[in-house]
Amino acid sequence: MNKARRNPVNMIAAHGILIAYTIIALFPVVVILINSFKTRRAIFREPLAVPDAESFSTIGYQTVFNQGDFFLYFQNSMIVTVASLFFVLLFGAMAAFALAEYRFKGNTLMGLYLALGIMIPIRIGTVAILEMMVATGLVNTLWALILVYTAQGLPLAVFILSEFMRTVSDDLKNAGRIDGLSEYTIFFRLVLPLVRPAMATVAVFNMIPIWNDLWFPLILAPAEATKTLTLGSQVFIGQFVTDWNAVLSALSMAILPVMVLYVIFSRQLIRGITSGAVK
Amino acid sequence: MKNARIRWHILVFLAPAVLVYTAIMIIPLFNTLRLSLYTEVGQERVFAGLENFRTLFGDPRWSASFWNALANNFWFFIIHMLVQNPIGILLAAILSHPSLRFATLYRTAIFVPTILSFVIVGFAWKLILSPIWGIAPEMMDAVGLGDFYQPWLGLEETSLTTLALISVWQFVGIPMMLIYAALLTIPDEILEAGECDGVTGLAAFWKIKLPLILPSIGIISILTFVGNFNAFDLIYAAQGALAGPNFSTDILGTFMYRTFFGFQLQLGDPHMGSAIASAMFAIILIGVCIYLFGIQTRMRRYQF
Incomplete structure (x- = not known):
């Protein structure tokens, strides 16, 4: 059996690297999504906070739908x-x-x-x-x-x-x-x-x-x-460069359809790539 | 006379694909190469031989832009080769570990940026790195690196490298998946034989796995090359057609777009645009040939 399989330190390091990279991969998407639901003031004051009752706003989405x-x-x-x-x-x-x-x-x-x-x-x-x-x-x-x-x-x-x-x-x-x-x-x-x-x-x-x-x-x-x-x-x-609410909402709306498609087809996609179809 | 009969069904099966492919891809490709030999005088298209290329390489105004775009494009490619592919290989090597838990979850999450459009990626990073919003400076402050923050996308020296790294962030999923697939095809017996000889862990990776996945690394390199040398979207989405600041992020794709489509006050010039497209075609062709004849044929493939 592989030595590494029994080595917990290696396993922790492996998860550490993967978690770190997963955060890097998802962080920008998450930041855009959570901020699209906040008021303009909250976007700038606490960009990393999840919207709460006070900072929640869909003003950006309204602009997007109207314009x-x-x-x-x-x-x-x-x-x-x-x-x-x-x-x-x-x-x-x-x-x-x-x-x-x-x-x-x-x-x-x-x-x-x-x-x-x-x-x-x-x-x-x-x-x-x-x-x-x-x-x-x-x-x-x-x-x-x-x-x-x-x-x-x-x-x-x-x-x-x-x-x-x-x-x-x-x-x-x-x-x-x-x-x-x-x-x-x-x-x-x-x-x-x-x-x-x-x-x-x-x-x-x-x-x-x-x-x-x-x-x-x-x-x-x-x-x-x-x-x-x-x-x-x-x-x-x-x-709408200066209208941050609208920009963030527009980005979120562009992300949404691909994410839905990805969730539906990700197994197919990954299986397709890993089955060596591109070789 | 049986052999002389035309088998119509073969024609019917082939015709739609061949027609669309020839009409939309092959003919325009050759037409573009042909157009690069023409120029416009008055309202008429006249044959000009290699005049456009002489302008492109000889006229200092044009050649400076061209070499700038080409050099930037090479730097863009080098960053991908040095950062994207090693990270991809590292992630794949970890993911392919047989007893790793949540492997599917990691794989799915790390692939997410690859499915996003350049517009989303370009703007999302622009916002995050922006000094106005302050996410990047604040986060760097939090870990004590605040003094190192700079508006990287806005500075001539750093914007191209920053964009290349953003592109790496977006596409790291592709080498990861391809290498992961290659690693999975390595039979256990080979690794176990190595273990019997005391080759385990990192040594097993360098001495057994890496030589076996070299063909996949070759394919990834050529895909990266072709992809980078007709890249356009990310630069356009993040910096606009002028590839600012001061053309420091201009690559062949944006240069060709500006030239043939025109921007602001400059009128579009399809003939010069074609000349640039022909140069891109030549560069990609050279790269593909080097790969096909120089690398692929010399690479050892192992059959299991």
Whole structure:
């Protein structure tokens, strides 16, 4: 047995380091959240205190609700994220199936072509993407963002999903073929349900960067009607710099949705990362 | 004639992904590289060869900004390599200890900053470090370090390092998770064999575990490199497009944004922007090639 397992001093040191780092990781988030519920005076007088009956206030949230269109921003972010994930998963799984299942000329080459995008960030092409979106009239629409995030997510999705598709048993698919199922039915009815865990991994990997992205909303869809939550809070905070209540409340409201998603999906996310999907 | 039949379903399966990927990613990428060879005269786009690059590297006004951004970007990357990855490895090594309790709890908590947007991270730290609010100075006072407090984000000498450390704080969860995963795949037999030879504790980490997780450290390094060299959001959220104070936090991403999108009185110039994007592309490509051909092929992989 490992010596350290029996050594209580080492164990205490280990917990000490982890607790210290957990505090460092959570401290800023906690400070923002507790202060968003305090009066302006309490924010400055005792920034580290939890709000009590006297210092409790939701004035910041009122400003946010009156001044900023956070429901619209939230809705935009939702639409963009969900639609992008849908296309990444559907198109990614279809392409991954073609690459994993069939032998055809150029199979390996196609795989490499699609894998290029894993290492080359799509942002490098921003100038031409903007020109293209302007030319097609897609600028300041959510479609511009959905298309960009779909293209951005596809390479890794195809890569991960095709690895998983190779593990689906051939016998099952061949049994389907003997029963006269079309290739499409085999894909949608037999294979897709079996790779659902891998799809979840891909979805969770893509979700956070899409939701949090500032670059493309800023460049492709900065109009009031298409602002995402990330861009919306950036602009809002920029305008209300001196209104600390409003800034803290806006930050808290931006934290909330991701935290909810994280709590729901954290096991999936961590399992996805630790299952070696990124290797 | 069976072989000559076109298998339409393969095309149908591949087409959507290939079309979207090609149209939105590959074509714009090459178009951007192409645009860097053009310039605007009057209202027309004319071919200018390498003129933009000559301006970028030769014209002192441009080249000073470019080298400043590039040097800052390298410093940003070095801080990540020296701080983020060692902390990530340390946390992962502790977390992977088999009898550690609450490991899931720690892991989940330490990963929280990674899921937050740059806007939240940038502003939260800006508020905390701000001399107006006084959280940082007060806390430092409480431990007797009050004299060392400075408005780090506002000073030219310290703001870039501060931002890099904030970014490290945000992303330390990723190396931690990847190394943790790699450590879990090391079979117990190898560690037990080491124990029989008297290699335990720290020695086991340095002599057995570390060599085995080197490939993962390689992957983390290249991910960090690519991520850092197209970083933009944190600097923009915390310091604005001007990457203040006095451009001391300007990196390639913010420099490219200002150039092609324009800011305040300067008009956007898509051609110069493309030239900067091409330079970024070259830098990232060089980094990826060094990794793929120089590091990855020489690294020993162990199969269990």
